[in-house]
Amino acid sequence: MKDEKILRFSAGEIVLHWANAILYLTLACTGTLILLLKIFEIEIVSYDVLSLIHRFSGISLIITLILTFILSIFVKSFRRLWNSLVQCLTWKISDIVWLIKVPLTMVCRQVIVPPAERFNAGQKLHLLVVFTILIGFSISGLGIMLLPGALAAWMIHLACFIPAAGFLLLHMFLSMVNPSTRKSLPAIFTGYVSAEYARLHHPLWIKSDEIKPHGSYVSWPALALTTAVASVLLASTLYYYGPQRARQKIQKLISQRGTTAILPGPLVASHANDPQIRHCTACHNYFSSPACETCLSCHKIIEQRMEDRSGFHGKLPGQCRSCHQDHTGTDGDIRNFDTSKFDHNLANYKLQGRHIGLSCQECHLVKVDENIKTQTKYIGLNFEKCTDCHYDPHDGQFKKSCDKCHNEHGWKNQPPSEYHAMDSSYPLLGQHAKVKCEQCHRIPANKTKLAEANFVSLQKNCKQCHKDPHDGQVSTECQKCHTEEGWKGKALLFSHDKHSEFALDNIHAKSECSHCHQIGSKTVYRPLPKTCEGCHKHIEELILGNAGYVTAKPDPHSGRVSCVQCHPTDKQKQKPSEYADKCKSCHNDDYERLYQNWTKAFDLRKSQADELLSKLRKTDPVKADQMAELITQAEHAEFHNIQLTRQLWHNILSQER
Amino acid sequence: MPSKRLCKIFDISIVKSYLYMFTTVGIVILITSCASFEHLTMITEDTFPQAIECGKCHVEIYKEWLQSDHAIAYKNPHFREATDDYSFEECLSCHAPLPTVSNTAPVTRSVNRDEGVTCVSCHLKEGKLSGPIEPRGSVSPHPVDVNPDFYRDSDICGRCHKREFNEWKSVNTVDKKTCQQCHMPSVTRKVTQSTGGISEFIVALEHEVQQKRHSFPTVPSQLDGDIISIDAINNGSSVTLTIRNNLLHSLPTGDFGFRFVVMEVDSLDSKGNTRVLAKKELVKELKTAIAPMAATEWQLSVPLDTIEIRFKLRRFGPEQDDIVNLVDIEVPLQ
Numbered sequence: 001m002k003d004e005k006i007l008r009f010s011a012g013e014i015v016l017h018w019a020n021a022i023l024y025l026t027l028a029c030t031g032t033l034i035l036l037l038k039i040f041e042i043e044i045v046s047y048d049v050l051s052l053i054h055r056f057s058g059i060s061l062i063i064t065l066i067l068t069f070i071l072s073i074f075v076k077s078f079r080r081l082w083n084s085l086v087q088c089l090t091w092k093i094s095d096i097v098w099l100i101k102v103p104l105t106m107v108c109r110q111v112i113v114p115p116a117e118r119f120n121a122g123q124k125l126h127l128l129v130v131f132t133i134l135i136g137f138s139i140s141g142l143g144i145m146l147l148p149g150a151l152a153a154w155m156i157h158l159a160c161f162i163p164a165a166g167f168l169l170l171h172m173f174l175s176m177v178n179p180s181t182r183k184s185l186p187a188i189f190t191g192y193v194s195a196e197y198a199r200l201h202h203p204l205w206i207k208s209d210e211i212k213p214h215g216s217y218v219s220w221p222a223l224a225l226t227t228a229v230a231s232v233l234l235a236s237t238l239y240y241y242g243p244q245r246a247r248q249k250i251q252k253l254i255s256q257r258g259t260t261a262i263l264p265g266p267l268v269a270s271h272a273n274d275p276q277i278r279h280c281t282a283c284h285n286y287f288s289s290p291a292c293e294t295c296l297s298c299h300k301i302i303e304q305r306m307e308d309r310s311g312f313h314g315k316l317p318g319q320c321r322s323c324h325q326d327h328t329g330t331d332g333d334i335r336n337f338d339t340s341k342f343d344h345n346l347a348n349y350k351l352q353g354r355h356i357g358l359s360c361q362e363c364h365l366v367k368v369d370e371n372i373k374t375q376t377k378y379i380g381l382n383f384e385k386c387t388d389c390h391y392d393p394h395d396g397q398f399k400k401s402c403d404k405c406h407n408e409h410g411w412k413n414q415p416p417s418e419y420h421a422m423d424s425s426y427p428l429l430g431q432h433a434k435v436k437c438e439q440c441h442r443i444p445a446n447k448t449k450l451a452e453a454n455f456v457s458l459q460k461n462c463k464q465c466h467k468d469p470h471d472g473q474v475s476t477e478c479q480k481c482h483t484e485e486g487w488k489g490k491a492l493l494f495s496h497d498k499h500s501e502f503a504l505d506n507i508h509a510k511s512e513c514s515h516c517h518q519i520g521s522k523t524v525y526r527p528l529p530k531t532c533e534g535c536h537k538h539i540e541e542l543i544l545g546n547a548g549y550v551t552a553k554p555d556p557h558s559g560r561v562s563c564v565q566c567h568p569t570d571k572q573k574q575k576p577s578e579y580a581d582k583c584k585s586c587h588n589d590d591y592e593r594l595y596q597n598w599t600k601a602f603d604l605r606k607s608q609a610d611e612l613l614s615k616l617r618k619t620d621p622v623k624a625d626q627m628a629e630l631i632t633q634a635e636h637a638e639f640h641n642i643q644l645t646r647q648l649w650h651n652i653l654s655q656e657r
Numbered sequence: 658m659p660s661k662r663l664c665k666i667f668d669i670s671i672v673k674s675y676l677y678m679f680t681t682v683g684i685v686i687l688i689t690s691c692a693s694f695e696h697l698t699m700i701t702e703d704t705f706p707q708a709i710e711c712g713k714c715h716v717e718i719y720k721e722w723l724q725s726d727h728a729i730a731y732k733n734p735h736f737r738e739a740t741d742d743y744s745f746e747e748c749l750s751c752h753a754p755l756p757t758v759s760n761t762a763p764v765t766r767s768v769n770r771d772e773g774v775t776c777v778s779c780h781l782k783e784g785k786l787s788g789p790i791e792p793r794g795s796v797s798p799h800p801v802d803v804n805p806d807f808y809r810d811s812d813i814c815g816r817c818h819k820r821e822f823n824e825w826k827s828v829n830t831v832d833k834k835t836c837q838q839c840h841m842p843s844v845t846r847k848v849t850q851s852t853g854g855i856s857e858f859i860v861a862l863e864h865e866v867q868q869k870r871h872s873f874p875t876v877p878s879q880l881d882g883d884i885i886s887i888d889a890i891n892n893g894s895s896v897t898l899t900i901r902n903n904l905l906h907s908l909p910t911g912d913f914g915f916r917f918v919v920m921e922v923d924s925l926d927s928k929g930n931t932r933v934l935a936k937k938e939l940v941k942e943l944k945t946a947i948a949p950m951a952a953t954e955w956q957l958s959v960p961l962d963t964i965e966i967r968f969k970l971r972r973f974g975p976e977q978d979d980i981v982n983l984v985d986i987e988v989p990l991q
Contacts, residue, residue: 556915560938560940560943561943586942586943586944587912587942588820588912590747590912590913593745593747594745594748597741597744597745598741601741601744642738643738646738646741
C-alpha cells in the first residue's frame with residue numbers, strides 16, 4: 001500500500017499543462033521584464049526582443065490552447081480534459097468552506113477542512129483564475145496587437161498580470177516548495193501520485209473512508225524560508241539598483257496612475273509640451289485605436305488638406321497612425337518621414353528645375369526661434385513667394401514677383417539686357433546695352449554681389465551715373481544733345497547753332513571745339529564771350545599795337561572797322577583776292593596792289609624766318625621754340641597792324657644775324 | 658626875230674630894250690663864261706636837277722617848297738613805312754617822280770629820290786624850265802618855257818592827286834576854283850631873290866609879279882569863304898545841324914595815308930559850364946566824309962539850359978600833334 005501509485009493526470013492533461021506552462025512562463029518572464037523595463041528602466045533584454053518574444057509566445061499560447069481544445073474533440077486521449085474541466089468548474093458549498101478554512105489551518109491545527117475531490121477548491125480556483133486570466137490576456141493581447149493604441153486592451157492586460165503573477169507564484173510555491181503539497185509534483189511529469197498523498201488530500205476522489213485530519217497545508221518554515229530568500233533577492237536587487245531611484249520610479253508610477261507601466265515611450269516633445277494633452281485619452285480610446293479625428297482636431301492644417309484632398313496628406317489613404325506613431329521619445333520624430341522615398345509632386349509645391357536636385361533641408365529646415373534652433377518643417381511651409389525660402393539679395397527693392405526675371409532653372413538665365421527689358425521702366429538702348437550692370441548699379445562698399453546693388457531707386461536722369469563733363473556749365477537736359485547711341489559723332493545731337501547762344505558761322509564751323517572751349521587746362525562752355533575780341537583777344541592787342549615786347553601805334557583801322565568787315569562770317573577761308581577786294585571796297589583800287597605788295601613782303605619775311613628757324617632748331621631748340629612763337633605772332637599780326645608786323649618781322653630776322 | 662620877240666615879252670620901249678639886251682647879253686656872256694647851267698635841266702641815269710640848285714635863285718619858292726609836303730613826299734617816315742621801305746615801286750612814281758609835264762603817267766626817277774616832288778617834277782619840260790609866267794628878269798640862266806594854261810589848270814595836280822582831282826571835276830559850279838587857287842596862295846614878289854654878290858645886281862633888274870606860293874598847304878590859311886556853312890534847327894530837346902561842305906573836294910579827302918576830320922559840338926549852359934555834347938569822325942574810307950558842295954545832317958540832343966553851342970572841326974594827321982583846327986564857330990540856336 002505504501003508504494004501504491006494512483007494515476008492523477010492523463011497524457012493530454014500533462015501536454016496541455018506543459019505547453020501552457022512553458023509559454024505562460026515565457027510570457028510571464030518577458031512580461032515581467034517589460035514591466036521592469038518600463039517602470040524601473042532595467043534593460044536586461046531589449047524591449048524589441050522582449051516584445052517580439054512576448055507577442056510570439058502569446059499568439060503561440062492562444063493557438064496551443066485552441067488546438068488543444070480542438071484536439072480534445074477529435075482525439076480520444078484528450079477527451080478526458082473535458083471531464084477534468086467539468087470537475088474543476090463544478091463548485092460545491094464545501095469548496096467554499098474549504099477555501100475559507102485552509103488559511104485557518106496555518107494557525108489552528110484543530111480546523112478541519114472538508115474532504116476534497118480530485119481537485120480541491122484551491123486547485124479549482126487556480127484553474128478558474130488561470131483560465132479567466134488566459135482569456136483576459138488573450139483577448140487584451142490580441143486587442144493590443146490588432147487595435148494599436150486601444151487603452152482598454154492594455155489596461156486589461158496589465159490588470160490580468162497581477163493575479164496571474166500572484167497565482168503563478170502561489171502555484172509554484174505549493175507545487176515545488178511547500179512540503180505537504182509538493183508531493184503531488186510527480187503527477188505533472190508522470191501522471192501518478194502516491195496513494196498516501198491522494199488519501200490525505202483527495203479522499204473523496206479515491207473514495208477513501210478514513211478521512212483524517214491533516215496538519216497545516218502550508219508549512220510556516222517553508223513560507224518563511226521562501227519569503228526570506230525572496231526578500232534577500234529583492235533587497236540585494238534593490239541595493240544594486242539603488243533604493244532612491246527605485247523610490248522615484250515607484251512614486252512616478254503612482255503619480256501617473258500606473259501609466260508608465262504601459263506607456264510605450266515618452267511623447268514626442270511637441271505632444272509632451274502641449275497643455276491640452278494631459279491624459280492618455282486625449283488621443284487614445286479605450287476600445288479602439290486613436291482615431292484620425294482626434295489628431296485632426298489639433299492638426300487643423302492637415303484636416304483642411306485632407307478635406308480639400310490637396311497637398312501630400314490630401315492624397316494619402318489610410319489613418320494618421322499608419323504613418324505617425326507617438327511615444328517615440330521626447331526627441332523622437334513622429335513624422336516618421338523617409339525623405340528618400342518621398343514624391344514631392346504629391347505635395348502642393350511641385351519641384352521643377354534646380355529645385356529637383358536640392359536636399360530637403362535646404363528648404364525645409366527652418367528657424368524656430370532666435371536661438372538658432374532649426375528644425376524641419378514640411379507642412380504649411382510658405383512657398384507662394386520666393387522670398388519664403390530665398391534670401392532677397394535685392395533687399396526688397398523689387399515689389400513684383402521674382403519670376404519676371406528668375407525661374408526654377410537658375411538665377412541667371414537671360415543676358416542682363418533682357419532682364420532689363422523684362423522688369424524695368426528704363427529700357428537699355430544704344431551704348432547702354434553694352435555697359436556692365438555694375439557700372440550703373442554700383443555695388444555698395446560693404447557688399448559683394450551685383451544683386452545687392454541699387455536698382456529701383458536709381459534715378460533715370462543722366463547724372464545719376466554720368467559725371468557732367470561740362471561741369472554744370474551747360475544745360476542739365478543732356479538729352480537735348482546726347483542719346484544712348486554714344487557721345488560723339490553722329491550720335492551727338494548737339495548743334496552749336498541751336499543749343500548755344502553763339503551760332504557757328506562759316507569761319508567757326510570747321511574749328512576744333514577746343515580752339516574756343518579749351519582755356520588752359522580747363523574746358524569752358526559758359527560763360528564765353530560772343531564778340532570777336534572776346535576770344536581773339538591777342539588779335540585785338542595786336543591791332544592796338546601791343547605785341548608784348550614790341551609796341552606800335554594802334555592800327556588806324558582800330559575802333560573804326562569791325563572784324564567782320566574784313567572777315568565776313570559767311571566765308572570760311574577767304575582768298576587773298578577777296579581780302580584785296582575788302583581793301584578796295586573802302587579805300588580805292590590801288591589798295592588791291594598794295595595788299596598784294598604787303599602780302600608778298602610778309603611772305604618773304606616768313607620764308608626767311610622759317611629758314612632761320614630750321615637752322616636754329618638744330619643748334620638751340622629752346623630758342624627755336626621761342627622764335628616759332630614769335631613767327632606765329634607776326635603771322636597773326638600781319639594786316640591787323642602793318643607797322644607792328646613790320647617791327648615784329650624785323651625783330652625776328654635781326655635776332656639771329 | 659629874237660629881238661622882236663623879246664620886245665613883245667618885256668613890253669618896254671625899244672631903247673630900254675636895247676639897253677637891257679646889251680647889259681644882259683654882257684652878263685650872260687660873263688656868267689656863262691664862268692659857269693655852266695646845264696645841270697639845271699639835265700637828267701640822266703645818275704644826274705637830276707636838285708631843288709637846292711633852283712633855290713639858289715628862287716630862294717622864296719625854295720623855302721616854301723622846303724616846308725611843303727611835296728618836299729617830304731618821299732622821305733617822310735610814314736611813306737617809308739607805308740611802302741615797306743620804298744619797296745612798292747608803283748607808289749614811288751608820285752612820291753619821287755620824273756618831270757610830269759608830259760602827258761604820260763608819272764614815272765619814278767632813279768636818283769635824288771629824297772627830294773620827293775621836287776622843282777623839276779613840275780617845271781622841267783623838254784630841256785626847258787617851264788612855268789606859268791613870263792620871265793621878268795633881265796637874264797635867264799636856263800632855257801625858259803612859258804605855259805600859263807597848263808600850270809593854272811588843276812590837271813597838273815590831278816596827275817598824282819587823281820581822286821581828289823576827280824572829286825573836283827565832278828563838281829558843277831560857277832567860277833569853279835582850281836587846286837592852285839586854294840592850295841597855292843597868291844603872292845606878289847620877284848621870282849628870284851638875291852643871295853648876295855652878282856645876284857643882287859641881276860635881281861635888282863627883275864620886276865615883281867603876282868605868282869603862287871609853293872607851300873602847298875593842306876589846309877590853306879586864307880580862303881575866300883568858309884570851309885563849311887552850318888545851319889542849326891532847334892527842335893526843343895534836340896538840334897539838327899546841317900553841315901555843308903563848301904569845298905570842291907570831299908571833307909576830308911585824300912586816298913592814301915592817315916587823315917580824318919572830327920566834328921565836335923560843345924555846349925555852354927547858363928552857369929557858364931562848357932561840355933562836349935558830341936563828337937563825330939569824318940573818314941573818307943568809312944564813307945562818312947562830306948561830298949564836295951554837299952551837306953550832312955547831324956541830330957544831337959541838347960540839354961535844356963544850353964544857351965549856346967559851338968561847332969568845332971579839327972583835322973587829324975598821322976602824328977599825335979598833327980591837329981589843325983579848321984572851324985570853331987558859335988552856332989546860333991533858333
